[in-house]
Each structure stands twice: as structure tokens, then as C-alpha cells.
Amino acid sequence: MFGLNSKDTSLLLVVAVLTLLAPFILNPFPENSDLAQFNAGYPDLMQRFVIFGIFAIGFNILFGLTGYLSFGHAAFLGVGSYAAIWMMKLLTLNVIPAIFMGIVVAGLFALVVGFVSLRRSGIYFSILTLAFAQMSYALAYSVLTPITGGETGLQIKPIDRPLLSNLEPGEIGRANLFGIEMGNSYLLNVGGWQFTFNAGYYIAAVVMLIAFYISIRIFRSPFGMMLRAVKSNQNRLNYTGLNSKPYTLAAFVISGMYAGLAGGLMVAMDTQVGPERMFWTASGEVVLMAILGGVGTLIGPVLGAGMIKYMENILSKINDAILHQWFAFMPDGLENFKVAIIHPFIGKGWHLTLGIVFMLVVIFLPGGLVEGGQRIGRLFRRKKRKDKPSPDATPAE
Amino acid sequence: MGILEVKGVNKRFGGLQALGDVNLSVAENTVHAIIGPNGAGKSTLLNCLVGKLIPDTGSVMFDGQSVLGRKPHEINQMGISRVFQTPEIFGDLTVLENILIPCFGKRDGAFRMHAFEQVFHEKSLIEKAEAILEDVNMADKKDFHSASLSRGDKRRLEMAMCLVQEPKLLLLDEPTAGMARADTNNTIDLLKEIKSKRDITMCIIEHDMHVVFSLAERITVLAQGTPLVEDTPENIKGNPKVQEAYLGESQH
Numbered sequence: 299m300f301g302l303n304s305k306d307t308s309l310l311l312v313v314a315v316l317t318l319l320a321p322f323i324l325n326p327f328p329e330n331s332d333l334a335q336f337n338a339g340y341p342d343l344m345q346r347f348v349i350f351g352i353f354a355i356g357f358n359i360l361f362g363l364t365g366y367l368s369f370g371h372a373a374f375l376g377v378g379s380y381a382a383i384w385m386m387k388l389l390t391l392n393v394i395p396a397i398f399m400g401i402v403v404a405g406l407f408a409l410v411v412g413f414v415s416l417r418r419s420g421i422y423f424s425i426l427t428l429a430f431a432q433m434s435y436a437l438a439y440s441v442l443t444p445i446t447g448g449e450t451g452l453q454i455k456p457i458d459r460p461l462l463s464n465l466e467p468g469e470i471g472r473a474n475l476f477g478i479e480m481g482n483s484y485l486l487n488v489g490g491w492q493f494t495f496n497a498g499y500y501i502a503a504v505v506m507l508i509a510f511y512i513s514i515r516i517f518r519s520p521f522g523m524m525l526r527a528v529k530s531n532q533n534r535l536n537y538t539g540l541n542s543k544p545y546t547l548a549a550f551v552i553s554g555m556y557a558g559l560a561g562g563l564m565v566a567m568d569t570q571v572g573p574e575r576m577f578w579t580a581s582g583e584v585v586l587m588a589i590l591g592g593v594g595t596l597i598g599p600v601l602g603a604g605m606i607k608y609m610e611n612i613l614s615k616i617n618d619a620i621l622h623q624w625f626a627f628m629p630d631g632l633e634n635f636k637v638a639i640i641h642p643f644i645g646k647g648w649h650l651t652l653g654i655v656f657m658l659v660v661i662f663l664p665g666g667l668v669e670g671g672q673r674i675g676r677l678f679r680r681k682k683r684k685d686k687p688s689p690d691a692t693p694a695e
Numbered sequence: 696m697g698i699l700e701v702k703g704v705n706k707r708f709g710g711l712q713a714l715g716d717v718n719l720s721v722a723e724n725t726v727h728a729i730i731g732p733n734g735a736g737k738s739t740l741l742n743c744l745v746g747k748l749i750p751d752t753g754s755v756m757f758d759g760q761s762v763l764g765r766k767p768h769e770i771n772q773m774g775i776s777r778v779f780q781t782p783e784i785f786g787d788l789t790v791l792e793n794i795l796i797p798c799f800g801k802r803d804g805a806f807r808m809h810a811f812e813q814v815f816h817e818k819s820l821i822e823k824a825e826a827i828l829e830d831v832n833m834a835d836k837k838d839f840h841s842a843s844l845s846r847g848d849k850r851r852l853e854m855a856m857c858l859v860q861e862p863k864l865l866l867l868d869e870p871t872a873g874m875a876r877a878d879t880n881n882t883i884d885l886l887k888e889i890k891s892k893r894d895i896t897m898c899i900i901e902h903d904m905h906v907v908f909s910l911a912e913r914i915t916v917l918a919q920g921t922p923l924v925e926d927t928p929e930n931i932k933g934n935p936k937v938q939e940a941y942l943g944e945s946q947h
């Protein structure tokens with residue numbers, strides 16, 4: 299189906315079902331229960347899941363396929379965001395032109411950055427991309443203040459009168475898709491549970507599914523095969539009559555466009571942007587997402603993005619008071635002891651937890667969460683046909 | 696005029712004269728062997744032909760055009776394919792994919808943005824790749840990770856990658872090193888068969904004299920970067936200079 303083989307089709311369908319049912323899946327706990335704080339089914343976070351998923355999918359097209367590790371991809375996200383918000387300020391509050399502009403501008407910027415950075419490989423390539431991103435950040439922060447709003451960034455203000463949107467005098471424009479506002483939500487109460495269906499989330503989710511589909515097509519295309527060949531043995535590729543340069547540059551631009559798409563969507567959701575979006579930590583985060591989920595796998599980056607965003611938003615909300623509540627049934631001494639032990643890993647300390655999880659994954663599951671899943675899958679399959687000897691050839695996946 | 700004309704090529708590495716005034720003419724549709732002791736400069740000479748190295752002086756003409764200053768992929772697209780001394784394959788890819796890449800390169804040129812087509816839809820190319828794998832007796836291994844192959848299999852895979860391009864000139868740098876005797880003989884038969892089926896010129900570097908004398912129509916002996924003699928296999932066998940420089944020491 300969709301020009302994919304049956305395995306990829308089922309992967310796409312599973313991802314589609316999970317994304318569309320996310321408001322249920324991410325809210326497994328009743329509203330008033332102690333565990334409700336682990337619910338991730340609120341619009342803001344769900345939007346972030348899919349937007350960073352897009353960012354990571356695109357990053358993986360470059361890093362996962364060609365092996366070129368960019369440390370400056372947040373620059374394209376930021377540039378896409380700035381382009382998108384200007385579209386909304388000047389032209390229309392409809393998100394489509396904004397997102398489109400984000401993709402185009404980020405793609406052009408990636409063409410320039412990629413053209414220069416791809417003259418080198420390995421660590422020098424990474425450093426060049428990092429340098430470009432930090433320069434972009436510095437420019438957005440200071441020199442380009444008239445365009446970027448400097449430190450405070452850009453928001454949609456009451457004085458903004460987009461050309462094509464008919465706003466009442468004094469009305470602040472809100473992002474919409476042909477009249478459907480991104481902030482619109484429908485609440486469904488079932489028993490103790492509350493599920494939120496947010497327009498912005500569903501729009502971003504559909505965009506992510508399209509982006510995911512395109513990435514599957516790229517992975518399975520001759521182009522994708524050439525990119526994997528670049529990673530495997532660039533010399534051989536050149537001596538086989540193929541020019542590796544335009545292939546890597548194309549991959550770089552495509553992943554830059556994905557970043558721009560993510561940036562545009564972010565603006566569509568919260569109608570604001572600041573320079574910190576381009577800071578090097580943001581570039582590093584997408585590297586972590588890809589590695590955590592599984593570099594070069596189709597679904598890995600999405601999982602990695604989800605995991606990191608979940609930890610960032612949920613773990614960081616847990617504080618000592620909540621811990622005391624959990625352990626209240628214990629004797630006081632033990633309770634305080636437990637809270638003291640867990641304290642460094644929650645709230646502001648969530649980075650520590652992320653760091654540990656990251657190290658464990660890199661050491662024990664070099665293929666990321668996807669490899670973890672595959673191992674579990676294999677374990678089950680082995681149990682099923684214990685007495686049947688399995689043909690143990692090593693066909694590649 | 697041969698299809699390949701090397702004239703006055705010199706190449707120095709620091710103080711070492713790797714190639715000294717090399718002249719070589721390879722006639723079209725022949726198998727030309729280059730032999731010589733270790734370090735004679737045989738691989739260096741091939742490197743100068745495929746754009747891996749640029750000679751300090753001299754000229755290299757292929758099919759009437761200079762190859763000097765061209766990029767490796769351009770030289771390959773002119774019709775020169777090379778099997779390396781240490782197998783150069785795509786280790787992370789499957790055996791079949793390794794063959795498909797040159798197939799795409801041959802059909803679509805050095806670059807094409809075929810990002811939305813699907814590899815598995817390219818039935819005719821896949822058939823072509825499978826046929827060549829059949830020729831090198833590797834059809835049963837087409838889904839293997841090529842990094843997991845034995846050294847001899849890697850060589851045969853690399854040779855298949857070159858053959859599938861149907862090059863005008865095939866450069867083979869010790870194609871049978873690391874192969875079992877049976878595989879070596881299969882390789883000889885394969886190269887003979889390819890040769891009989893279509894127009895192809897081969898330039899082969901070998902230490903295995905059995906391979907050389909089974910295939911070569913002309914032999915150049917290289918010693919310390921300079922061609923010693925160039926002659927037919929029969930004459931080379933009887934040449935005392937060659938015995939001294941090379942054959943004597945390798946016929947253990």
C-alpha cells in the first residue's frame with residue numbers, strides 16, 4: 299500500500315493509529331488519582347512530541363543514513379520558526395503559508411551551510427555545523443534584532459495586521475487553519491478520565507505522519523541506498539561512478555527542510571519564537587533523540603524524541619512534596635531517606651536521569667530503544683518455537 | 696594506439712620514487728598483466744589511472760581522452776572500473792544492494808534525485824544484479840550483510856560490482872588473493888567467459904603466476920617503479936632478466 303512493502307505499510311499504520319489515539323494512550327490515569335501527573339495527554343506536550351518527532355526524523359535522514367553528524371540542526375529549526383512567524387505577522391494567520399515558508403527558508407539556509415560544511419567530514423564537519431548554528435544564534439540574539447526581536451524574540455502582537463486576515467480592531471491574531479484555531483480543544487470526560495482532543499495537535503500529527511511516510515520512501519529509495527553507501531564506504535561509491543557530494547548535500551538540505559517544518563509548526567502552535575531555539579543545546583538534543591531511539595532506524599528517532607520530551611516535562615514536574623505524599627505510608631525516617639535518594643533525579647534534576655538512561659542505552663543497546671524492542675521481540679519468538687530449530691543464517695535486515 | 700596509453704608517468708612519495716618514467720600501452724580487447732615484486736609500484740600505477748593519485752609528470756590517456764584531473768566518479772563513468780587490492784565494498788549493505796549501486800550508477804549517471812522511487816520496484820535492475828551474482832556463484836548469499844562475507848567472497852562481490860557496470864577497461868589488483876584454489880579457478884573461468892562474451896579490456900595485477908599465464912596476452916614486468924620488459928607470456932617465461940627480478944623469488 300502507498301507504494302511501500304507490507305512491513306513498512308504496517309509500521310506506518312501502527313504509527314498512524316498510535317498518533318491518532320494519543321489523547322487516550324497518553325492519559326491512562328484518572329484525573330484525580332495520584333498518578334495523574336504521569337499523564338502526558340495535554341495539548342502542549344502532545345504537540346511537542348510530534349513536532350520534535352519530525353525534527354528527529356529529518357535529522358535521522360542525514361545522520362542515520364549518511365553518518366554525517368550535524369551539531370547545528372537547531373539553526374534550521376530556528377530559521378524556519380522566524381520565517382513562519384513573519385508570514386503570520388505580515389501575510390495571514392493561516393498556518394499553511396507560514397509552515398511552507400519555514401520549510402523553504404530553512405532549506406535554502408541548509409543549502410548554504412551544507413555546501414560549506416560538507417567540504418569536510420567527520421569531526422570537522424560537526425564543528426563547522428556547530429559554528430554555523432552558534433553564529434546564527436548570536437546574530438538572532440543581537441545584530442539582527444530588527445528582524446528577530448533579539449533576546450525577547452517575536453510574538454504576534456495586537457498591532458500586527460496580517461494582509462489577508464480580517465481582524466477586528468484591537469483583536470490579537472490567533473493561528474488557524476481555515477478558521478480552525480490551533481488552540482481549540484474538545485474535552486471528553488469518561489468516568490474519572492478526561493481526554494483532550496486539540497486541533498493543533500491533530501494538525502501537527504497529520505503533518506508528522508506525512509513526514510514519516512516521506513522518510514520511509516526515502517529510506518527505501520535508490521537515493522536512500524546511495525546515502526547508506528556514503529556512510530558505509532564513500533570511496534567505493536566514488537570509484538563506482540557515483541558522485542557522493544550532491545547526495546550528501548541533498549540529504550543535508552532535506553533534513554534541514556524537516557527542521558524548518560518542525561520550526562514552522564512550533565510557531566503555528568504557540569505563535570512565538572526566540573533565539574534560544576537555535577542554541578547549541580537544542581542541536582545537541584536532537585542528536586540525543588536519534589541515538590536514544592536508534593540511529594538509522596525508521597521509528598527510532600520518533601521514540602527518542604517522545605522519551606526525552608516526556609522526561610523533560612513529566613519528571614521535571616515531580617517535586618519533594620509529591621514524593622513525600624507517595625512515601626507517606628512509610629515510617630518517617632525511611633520516608634525522608636527515600637525522598638533524599640530520589641531527589642536528585644527529579645524536578646530540575648531530570649537531566650541527571652536522562653544522562654543515566656542515555657549512557658545505559660548507548661552501552662547496552664547501541665541500536666537504541668528500537669534494538670531493545672527487537673530483542674524483546676526475538677525473546678518471545680524464540681520461546682514460541684523452542685523445539686523447532688531455527689535456520690541460523692545471517693541475512694541482513 | 697591502445698585503449699590505455701600511459702606516457703612518462705612519474706610519482707614520488709617524499710624521497711621514494713614509486714613510479715619512474717612508466718610507459719604502458721594496453722591494446723583494446725586484450726588482457727594485459729602487470730607483474731613485479733612487492734613494492735614495485737603496481738598499485739600506485741593503478742591509482743594514477745583511476746584518479747586516486749595524480750602523477751607528478753606524464754600523461755594518461757583512455758579512449759583518446761586524458762583522465763588526469765578528473766574525479767574518480769568521472770573516470771569510472773568514462774568506462775574504467777577497478778577491483779582494489781584490499782576489497783572495497785559496502786560492508787553495511789547487503790550483497791544484492793552492493794551490486795545494485797553500480798547498476799543505478801550505470802543507468803542514472805553520477806547523481807540522480809531518485810528519492811521517491813522504490814528500490815524494490817526496479818525489477819529489471821534487480822534481475823540484472825541477480826544474474827551477475829549467479830555468475831560469481833553468490834546467488835545464495837544475496838541477502839547477507841556483505842561485511843560478514845569471507846575475504847574470497849568479498850573479492851568476488853567486488854568483481855561482480857565492477858562487471859555489472861560492463862566497463863570498457865577493468866583494472867584488477869590481485870583479484871584472487873585470499874581465495875581458495877577452487878575459487879581462483881572459478882575466477883579465471885569467469886574472467887575468460889566475460890572476455891569471450893563481450894568487448895572488454897582487462898589490466899590485471901597478480902602474484903599468482905597460474906592466473907597470469909592462464910589469462911594474459913601481454914605481460915609488463917615492473918621493478919622498482921620502472922617497466923623492465925613487456926612481452927608475450929611465452930617470452931616472459933624464458934626471459935632471464937625477469938627470472939632474476941621476479942619469477943625466481945616467487946616460484947617457491
Ligand SMILES: Nc1ncnc2c1ncn2[C@@H]1O[C@H](COP(=O)(O)OP(=O)(O)OP(=O)(O)O)[C@@H](O)[C@H]1O
Binds near residue numbers: 708731732737739740
Ligand atoms: N600513499 C602513499 N604514500 C607513501 N608511500 C606510498 C604510498 N602508496 C605507495 N607507497 C609506496 O610506494 C611503493 C610502491 O607501492 P605499491 O603499493 O604501488 O606497490 P605494489 O607493487 O602494489 O606492491 P604489492 O605487490 O605489495 O601490492 C611502496 O614502497 C609503497 O610503500
Ligand SMILES: [Mg+2]
Binds near residue numbers: 737738739780868
Ligand atoms: Mg599492490
